[in-house]
Amino acid sequence: MPEPTEHPNGSTTQPSALGPIGDILVAAGVVDKERVHDLLKEHGGGRVETELVGERLVEQGVIERKDLLTTLHEAFRKEIEAYQDAPDSTPILRFAGIKKTLDNRNVLDGVDLEIPANKITAIIGVSGGGKTVTLKHMIGLMKPDAGEVYVGDQALGELPNRKLNDIRKRFSMLFQGGALFDSMNVFDNVAFPLREKTKLSEEKIRKRVKQNLARVNLGAMGGKFPDELSGGMMKRVALARAMVTRPEIILLDEPTAGLDPIIEHSIHHLICDTFLRSRYTMVVISHAVPAIFNFCHHVVVLHQGKVLEAGPSLDIVNSDNPVIRQFINGELHGPIKVI
Amino acid sequence: MFLFLFQVVIHFALPPFRPRNLLQQIHFIGIRSLFVIILTAVFTGMVLGLQGYYTLSRFGSEGLLGPAVALSIIRELGPVLTGFVVTGRAGSSLTSEMGVLRIKEQIDALETMGINPLKYLVVPRMEAGILTLPLLNAIFDVVGIFGGYLVAVQLLGLSSGTYFGGIEANVSMHDISVGLIKSFSFGLLISWICTYKGYVTKRGAEGVSKAVTSAVVLSFVMILVWDYFITSIML
Ligand SMILES: Nc1ncnc2c1ncn2[C@@H]1O[C@H](COP(=O)(O)OP(=O)(O)OP(=O)(O)O)[C@@H](O)[C@H]1O
Ligand SMILES: [Mg+2]
Numbered sequence: 081m082p083e084p085t086e087h088p089n090g091s092t093t094q095p096s097a098l099g100p101i102g103d104i105l106v107a108a109g110v111v112d113k114e115r116v117h118d119l120l121k122e123h124g125g126g127r128v129e130t131e132l133v134g135e136r137l138v139e140q141g142v143i144e145r146k147d148l149l150t151t152l153h154e155a156f157r158k159e160i161e162a163y164q165d166a167p168d169s170t171p172i173l174r175f176a177g178i179k180k181t182l183d184n185r186n187v188l189d190g191v192d193l194e195i196p197a198n199k200i201t202a203i204i205g206v207s208g209g210g211k212t213v214t215l216k217h218m219i220g221l222m223k224p225d226a227g228e229v230y231v232g233d234q235a236l237g238e239l240p241n242r243k244l245n246d247i248r249k250r251f252s253m254l255f256q257g258g259a260l261f262d263s264m265n266v267f268d269n270v271a272f273p274l275r276e277k278t279k280l281s282e283e284k285i286r287k288r289v290k291q292n293l294a295r296v297n298l299g300a301m302g303g304k305f306p307d308e309l310s311g312g313m314m315k316r317v318a319l320a321r322a323m324v325t326r327p328e329i330i331l332l333d334e335p336t337a338g339l340d341p342i343i344e345h346s347i348h349h350l351i352c353d354t355f356l357r358s359r360y361t362m363v364v365i366s367h368a369v370p371a372i373f374n375f376c377h378h379v380v381v382l383h384q385g386k387v388l389e390a391g392p393s394l395d396i397v398n399s400d401n402p403v404i405r406q407f408i409n410g411e412l413h414g415p416i417k418v419i
Numbered sequence: 420m421f422l423f424l425f426q427v428v429i430h431f432a433l434p435p436f437r438p439r440n441l442l443q444q445i446h447f448i449g450i451r452s453l454f455v456i457i458l459t460a461v462f463t464g465m466v467l468g469l470q471g472y473y474t475l476s477r478f479g480s481e482g483l484l485g486p487a488v489a490l491s492i493i494r495e496l497g498p499v500l501t502g503f504v505v506t507g508r509a510g511s512s513l514t515s516e517m518g519v520l521r522i523k524e525q526i527d528a529l530e531t532m533g534i535n536p537l538k539y540l541v542v543p544r545m546e547a548g549i550l551t552l553p554l555l556n557a558i559f560d561v562v563g564i565f566g567g568y569l570v571a572v573q574l575l576g577l578s579s580g581t582y583f584g585g586i587e588a589n590v591s592m593h594d595i596s597v598g599l600i601k602s603f604s605f606g607l608l609i610s611w612i613c614t615y616k617g618y619v620t621k622r623g624a625e626g627v628s629k630a631v632t633s634a635v636v637l638s639f640v641m642i643l644v645w646d647y648f649i650t651s652i653m654l
Contacts, residue, residue, distance in 0.1 A: 219531050245533040252531065259528040262519070273532050 100357050102133040104155045131357045156352045163377040164392040169196035172361050177227035187213050189385030200362045202372050205382035211365045215331050219251050220244050254322040256333040258314040260306040267302035270321045292320040312339045329361045336368050348375040373397040423615050430538040444547030448509040455504050460559040464566020485585035488567035493560050493594050498601035501556045506638040510613040514634040517617025518627035541614045548610025556602035597653050612638045
């Protein structure tokens with residue numbers, strides 16, 4: 081039986097016997113309940129197996145991969161519509177008046193924002209607008225000049241290093257540049273956080289790393305070194321590394337920048353797919369406007385060191401704020417001066 | 420910079436220990452420097468033998484050539500030149516390695532994983548520096564004295580009994596421990612300066628090359644300054 085998942089707000093929900101993906105597929109009528117039950121019995125259940133229900137069904141030819149993808153996408157679509165109607169999630173991360181000056185520039189000039197728990201939040205804004213800096217504040221890599229960052233109820237400000245490290249164990253982060261360790265091959269890069277932070281046996285680690293690499297379609301690349309990878313592969317390895325520890329909160333800094341449209345799309349799917357399986361809180365910085373609006377619940381627009389607007393993605397995409405309109409449509413003329 | 424050293428030293432004593440990392444680093448520093456150390460040592464010994472012989476023979480005391488060569492090498496030239504070679508061969512790559520880790524955000528990545536980069540990256544490198552330098556220094560001493568022997572005995576015809584006997588009679592434990600203390604402290608100095616300069620690198624590839632230059636120059640200068648200091652208190 082899958083273990084109950086504990087939510088950050090303390091409540092526990094008993095997961096259904098079919099697993100999250102199984103539930104979605106059954107509800108959509110793509111596959112019947114008995115089939116999923118049989119499948120799970122065959123593979124012995126457990127959290128990992130229930131999460132893999134979709135792949136297994138495709139492998140066995142019960143459903144087509146295309147159907148799996150469209151069903152999941154449809155399910156996510158319903159999610160964000162429901163979120164638009166009732167955006168009532170408790171925040172898991174909160175900025176209160178964060179100010180940060182770098183090189184005499186007020187990069188963050190009083191940012192107040194909330195990241196809803198167990199939702200996908202996208203942060204968008206012009207290049208150089210301080211998105212990465214915002215993300216680095218969330219995990220304590222940068223310290224604010226003024227204001228406070230809260231993770232749950234915990235203020236990061238006066239936390240001693242050891243406590244901060246405990247909080248960081250609930251996070252993982254994908255850096256804009258990937259930040260893979262050059263001295264290790266792909267497999268070891270992904271295995272690294274498991275080896276360092278968990279007491280899992282080497283056998284279990286290998287299994288999990290393989291699964292995660294397979295999910296980003298790099299199953300055969302384990303032996304390569306980072307400098308032998310293309311930019312897109314590097315991003316995907318970094319994504320696998322960020323997800324392998326099953327953290328509560330995942331911060332993704334431009335997971336799709338510089339990738340071809342197909343891989344961009346597949347990474348968006350992967351993010352939603354991961355979300356539907358596990359309901360991690362995710363924060364995604366993205367320039368993939370407007371595509372990103374279909375792959376997140378909540379959007380925060382950063383502009384000139386402040387939060388210009390924040391809310392359900394379907395509200396933001398229809399916002400009539402001229403800055404946001406210009407940004408979404410990529411127009412040269414408007415309140416944002418380009419040249 | 421002192422705060423950096425302080426934090427690192429605290430982490431020397433704290434678990435988790437990673438002996439594999441340490442061995443890797445010792446290997447790295449040792450292998451990188453070994454060949455150049457041997458080369459430098461042979462020629463240093465030979466030139467000391469040559470110079471010493473002509474100087475000493477003016478006063479008719481060629482017999483003291485052995486101890487003259489040995490003492491200069493063990494007390495001064497061994498530790499200092501070993502320090503220089505290690506700085507050039509291993510220290511510079513230590514700085515550039517740390518610098519690249521920094522600018523490519525790999526140090527930040529470690530931090531986000533809840534791993535202390537000082538503990539994980541700097542401590543093993545510093546420990547390796549402190550342990551490896553005395554070892555390389557010992558090799559330098561032996562090879563250097565042998566270099567002196569080549570010139571004095573094989574070339575200039577001094578008897579080998581005079582050469583080695585003189586060394587045995589005149590080099591004391593104190594001399595050796597002076598050399599050892601110097602090489603220990605140079606090891607600390609080099610690995611401290613070189614990892615620190617890399618650790619605080621800023622501004623891309625140019626920043627890394629600046630960091631390397633300043634680490635090497637500072638190490639050279641500090642080795643000489645510290646050498647004078649230790650010599651003057653341990654004479
Ligand atoms: N470590 C730093 N030191 C000095 N200035 C910095 C530093 N990091 C960022 N900045 C400055 O802060 C501003 C915001 O940078 P940031 O990386 O957050 O932009 P961004 O919104 O992520 O842009 P992009 O979409 O291009 O990644 C920039 O003007 C940048 O020059
Ligand atoms: Mg950025």
